[in-house]
Amino acid sequence: MTAVTDLRRDFDAIVIGASAGGLRALQELLSVLPADFAVPVLVVLHLPRDRPSRVPELLGQYCALPVREALDKQPLEPGAVVFAPPDYHLLVEDETSLALSVDEPVLFSRPAIDPLFASAAAVFSRRLLAILLSGASADGSEGVAAVRHAGGIAWIQRPEDAAAPVMPASALAHAGADAVLSLQDICNRLAVPS
Amino acid sequence: MVPEVTRDQETELFDMEVRLLLEAVYLRYHYDFRDYAVSSLRRRMRHAMARFDCARPSDLQHRLLHEPDLFAQALQYFTVQVSEMFRDPGYFLALREHVVPVLRTYPSIKLWVAGCSTGEEVWSLAILLAEEELLERALIYATDINPEALQAAESGTFALDRVAQFSRNYLAAGGRASLSDYYTSAYQGVVFDRRLKKQVVFADHSLATDSVFSEVHMVSCRNVLIYFNRDLQDRAVGLFRDALVHRGFLGLGSKESLQFGTHAREFEQFVPAQRLYRKVAA
C-alpha cells in the first residue's frame, strides 16, 4: 500500500483523460479528492467544440478542490482541478505553467487527451500519474505510451468497468498500464488522506 | 517553490536539438521561433520530422539549413493556420455592440489584425464594419508571418464545406443580412466581394522581430499569443500598447488573458467575457 499512500509525495501532477461515459466517472473521481490534495490535476474530457462548457462549474459542486477551465499560460496550481476548454488542446508548458493550442484536432477531438499526456510526460517524466477513463475513442493511447515511456505511471480503468470500453481497451492494447483498476479502486487510491 | 523534477534525458536531448534547430532557422532565414511555447512546438516538430523523413530534430536542422525550398514547406509546421469566420460569435457581437459606438466617434479608423492567418478574421471584421457603415473610413492592417496564409487571406476564397459554419457564426454574431450576400460561388469554393478588401492592407509582419508600423484604434490578436512563451507574449502586447491610440481597444482569443503578463496594468477589462481590453490612460 505504500506506493498508494504516497501519491502526493510521488507525483508533481496528475493528468486525467475521459470521453463518452466519462462525465459520470469524473464526478465520482473528483468527489473523493480531499481538500488538502496538494497535486495539480489536469483533465481532458471530450466536449462539443462549438459551445461553452458548463462541466467545470457542474463538477465543482462535487469536488472539495477548486475546479476551473484553463486559460493560456495559467500557473499550475497544486490542489486545483483544471479542465481543457472546448476547442483548445490543453498542454503542460513547463513545471509551473500551462499552455493552450488550436492545433489540428487529434482523432477528431479538440481538446484531445494525447497532447495533454505527452506534454505532461515531457515535463514531469517519472513524477506524473496519468489516469484514463471511459471513452469510445482511441485518443489517449499514444498519450499513455508517452507517459510510460518517460517513466510515469498510468492507471487505466478496467474496460469491463467503463461505460464505454473502447478507449481504455485501446490504450491497454497499445501501451499497457501500471494498473488496471475499477473506478472504485481508482477512487480508493486517490482518496487516501494525508 | 518550484518542485524538483527529474526530466527524462531523452526529452532533454530532444529539446536541446529543437533549440539548436530554431537557432539555425533564425540565423539562416530570420524567422524567430526561439521564444515560442515549447509544449506545442515539440509536437509540431515531431510532425515535421515525420513529414520530411527525419529521425531527429538535428536531421531536420541539417535539411533546413541546406534546402531553402524545404523551409518554405516546413513553415507550415512552425505556424498553425486554424481559423474560422466569426469564430466565437460573442466576440464579434461585443465588437458591434460595445466597440463600434466608440469607433464611430473617430473621423477615420485604423484596425490591426495581428496574426490574421488565412483571413477569416479580417473578412469577418470587414463585413461587420461595412454593415455598420464604417468600412469606408476604416483601414485594416492584416499581418502575419506566413506568406502562403497571407496570399490565401488576400484572395478571400474559402472552401465550400466551411461556409455553413461561417454562416451560422455570422448570424450568431449579429449579422444584419445573409452571409451569402457577400460572396459568389466559384470553382474553388466561395469568393468574397472584392469591395470588402479595398480598405485592407495585407502585410508580412512578425510580432517576434518587427516593430510598430502605425497608430491604430483597435488591435485584434486572437489565438496567436497562445503559441508564444511569456517573454514573447510580453513583447507582442508591448507592441500593441505602443500602437494603440489613447484608450484604444485590444481583443484577444477567448482563452487568452493579459493577467499573467507584465503589461496587465496598462489595460483595463472592457468586455471581460469576450477578452476585450482597453488601454488605460497613461
Ligand SMILES: C[S@@+](CC[C@H](N)C(=O)[O-])C[C@H]1O[C@@H](n2cnc3c(N)ncnc32)[C@H](O)[C@@H]1O
Ligand atoms: C491559429 S492562427 C490564428 C488566426 C486568427 N487570428 C484567428 O483567431 O482565427 C495563428 C496565426 O499566427 C501567425 N503567427 C505565428 N507567429 C507569428 C508572429 N511572430 N507574428 C505574426 N503572426 C504570427 C501564424 O502564422 C498563424 O497564421
